[in-house]
Amino acid sequence: MEFLRDVVVLVHIVGFALTFGAWAVQAAAREFRFTRLMDYGLLVSLLTGLALAAPWPAGVELNYAKISVKLAIVVALGAVLGIGSARQRKSGGPVNGALFAAVGLLSVTAAGIAVIA
């Protein structure tokens, strides 16, 4: 069970890597567009995060304050990605700079809360 939890944590971190990695690729290419990979990464982070938020195996201690803040950040990320993707579909151009920056900042903040706080 302990091993299974470690595997879920690994997949959870891969979710972050997908969202942040896809964002970094867009930033480096100076395209500033939201991509499906960002959405998929977020979905992976959310689903695995919810699975990890249950106290298994018995005896695991969870920091629910950290978990709640990360959940709020993931919901905010979903909103930003949703709004930005809809706007970019309409306009055909890149997303607004503030919305684009928000995705990078929010995902790094969530990772920072997980490992530093």
Ligand code: HEM
């Ligand atoms: C982009 C968003 C997120 C990022 C970058 C992230 C990052 C991480 C990282 C790096 C870890 C491993 C380090 C640690 O154990 O503290 C972790 C663990 C964990 N995360 Fe997240 N997380 C995110 C979202 C979420 C969400 C939405 C939830 C729950 C709703 C969640 C719940 C958890 C739980 C329960 C653990 C395991 C803690 C433990 O077993 O001690 N995370 N997260």
